Amino acid sequence: MGNRTQRAASSAVPWYGRRWPRRLVSLWLAFHLLAVVLPPLSVDPGGNSPLIGSAMQAVAWYVGPLNLNHGYRFFGPDPPLVSYLIHYEAELPDGAVIEDTLPDHRKFWPRLFYHRHLMLTSRLQAADLPPEHPLQQMLARPYAESYARHLAWRHQARVVRLYLVQHRAPGVEEVRRGMRLTDPQLYRRRLIYTLEVASPAKP
Amino acid sequence: MNALADSLRRTAEGWNRFWFQPARVETLCLIRLLCGWMLFYTHLVWSLGLEDFFGPHAWITAEALAQSPESHPLAWSWFWWIDSPALLWTVHVAALGVFFLFFLGLWTPVTSVLAFLATVAYVHRVPAATFGLDQINAMLALYLMLGPCGARYSLDAWLARRRGEEPPGESVRANLALRLIQIHMCVMYFFAGIGKLQGATWWDGSAMWWAAASYEYQSLDLTWMANWPLLVALLTHLTVWWEVTYPALVWLRGWRVLVLGMAVLVHLGIATSLGMITFGTAMLFGNLAFVPGHATAAVLQRLGKPLASRGR
Numbered sequence: 001m002g003n004r005t006q007r008a009a010s011s012a013v014p015w016y017g018r019r020w021p022r023r024l025v026s027l028w029l030a031f032h033l034l035a036v037v038l039p040p041l042s043v044d045p046g047g048n049s050p051l052i053g054s055a056m057q058a059v060a061w062y063v064g065p066l067n068l069n070h071g072y073r074f075f076g077p078d079p080p081l082v083s084y085l086i087h088y089e090a091e092l093p094d095g096a097v098i099e100d101t102l103p104d105h106r107k108f109w110p111r112l113f114y115h116r117h118l119m120l121t122s123r124l125q126a127a128d129l130p131p132e133h134p135l136q137q138m139l140a141r142p143y144a145e146s147y148a149r150h151l152a153w154r155h156q157a158r159v160v161r162l163y164l165v166q167h168r169a170p171g172v173e174e175v176r177r178g179m180r181l182t183d184p185q186l187y188r189r190r191l192i193y194t195l196e197v198a199s200p201a202k203p
Numbered sequence: 204m205n206a207l208a209d210s211l212r213r214t215a216e217g218w219n220r221f222w223f224q225p226a227r228v229e230t231l232c233l234i235r236l237l238c239g240w241m242l243f244y245t246h247l248v249w250s251l252g253l254e255d256f257f258g259p260h261a262w263i264t265a266e267a268l269a270q271s272p273e274s275h276p277l278a279w280s281w282f283w284w285i286d287s288p289a290l291l292w293t294v295h296v297a298a299l300g301v302f303f304l305f306f307l308g309l310w311t312p313v314t315s316v317l318a319f320l321a322t323v324a325y326v327h328r329v330p331a332a333t334f335g336l337d338q339i340n341a342m343l344a345l346y347l348m349l350g351p352c353g354a355r356y357s358l359d360a361w362l363a364r365r366r367g368e369e370p371p372g373e374s375v376r377a378n379l380a381l382r383l384i385q386i387h388m389c390v391m392y393f394f395a396g397i398g399k400l401q402g403a404t405w406w407d408g409s410a411m412w413w414a415a416a417s418y419e420y421q422s423l424d425l426t427w428m429a430n431w432p433l434l435v436a437l438l439t440h441l442t443v444w445w446e447v448t449y450p451a452l453v454w455l456r457g458w459r460v461l462v463l464g465m466a467v468l469v470h471l472g473i474a475t476s477l478g479m480i481t482f483g484t485a486m487l488f489g490n491l492a493f494v495p496g497h498a499t500a501a502v503l504q505r506l507g508k509p510l511a512s513r514g515r
Contacts, residue, residue, distance in 0.1 A: 040394035064275035077402030146267035
């Protein structure tokens with residue numbers, strides 16, 4: 001009878017009032033907080049610590065699937081002094097050439113849709129690194145190839161030439177002298193990838 | 204020895220008070236309502252380029268993503284198994300349905316989990332097209348799953364009342380979810396702040412100019428700031444100070460209004476001037492976690508009165 005009363009009393013206690021459930025949840029909370037803090041600690045240029053690196057490896061199975069592996073720099077270490085756009089030429093089987101520059105906020109609406117494309121083109125900024133960084137430069141190549149393949153499929157093109165367009169933001173003095181944000185002097189363009197397709201796929 | 208044991212006991216008591224004390228559910232439910240709408244809108248916009256981003260010939264191929272540092276072997280997404288446009292659209296429309304039901308607060312114990320899974324599935328397929336908005340969307344969806352986020356301002360609550368049941372007013376799970384959102388917001392701001400301390404422009408006071416002068420980001424012409432260097436420097440330094448001190452000051456009752464007030468100014472500024480309306484407002488939804496439930500209830504009740512009287 002006594003046992004039954006005790007059991008009934010303990011089942012009336014909510015989980016957070018019981019010691020073991022609370023301890024288990026506390027253990028998970030401690031682990032989770034560690035997993036939230038480690039990814040931003042491991043972002044470059046702070047990502048060279050062997051301690052943080054090992055700890056990150058230990059929590060990778062958790063932060064990856066839950067999408068917690070972010071650095072949260074938001075315009076850090078500096079806001080974008082240069083924006084990266086794509087200009088492409090898609091040569092069709094009949095010899096016609098389609099050209100365009102991405103992203104263009106007059107063409108992509110709403111703003112979020114434009115921003116998605118801006119993020120895509122920003123990933124090519126590694127191609128703009130000086131030759132002293134060959135490894136980082138290589139990071140841009142898979143994206144450039146992938147974008148070219150997509151454009152070839154989209155336009156059923158035979159050849160796609162992909163140009164990286166750097167758009168430098170003007171300084172305060174330049175704007176005071178009357179320079180506009182879209183002044184042609186602020187743009188620089190160079191070919192970064194050419195794709196030749198044997199048989200263009202149908203979109 | 205006794206002092207150490209005392210200190211440990213006090214720490215444990217503080218931990219339990221922080222995490223396992225019931226909290227009013229209103230704020231969490233309001234975050235669900237707003238985040239649910241944001242999830243629906245964010246994913247509705249993907250519809251404009253669904254095949255371009257998620258189809259078999261998407262901007263990012265599986266091979267390109269595998270070579271990218273953004274990929275993770277466990278970053279799963281159901282889009283990897285979808286080859287046909289018809290199936291792609293079916294899954295997308297189903298996901299939009301889930302987000303909409305989550306926004307309405309129908310079957311929230313189930314739709315909250317599905318909303319999180321769907322959010323992550325989209326992000327993991329095209330990490331190169333994502334940004335801060337997707338990080339906060341996924342973070343809020345993750346924590347909303349843990350609490351009774353459909354207990355108010357939802358169809359679940361309306362149906363419960365029709366059955367004669369009263370939805371919970373306070374809950375430990377609501378507290379856990381809100382605490383996790385609060386801490387995650389502190390982590391975000393802190394690292395955003397110290398990350399900026401590594402950049403020269405945040406020290407020389409010019410960072411706000413460079414943000415304003417980025418044609419690709421700006422949605423409002425701010426070039427007039429070129430004639431206001433002191434204002435540019437003030438805004439630059441204020442942003443860093445606010446971000447770095449946020450995780451400490453937001454917990455102090457006396458400072459909280461000021462810190463959250465700054466959050467409103469900063470994020471409305473980002474939303475209106477830097478073309479990131481969705482990101483700016485989603486960050487504000489996260490900041491709501493610091494608003495006590497009774498304040499949320501009072502404000503919504505006051506806002507609801509004119510609507511109710513108009514409905515009569």
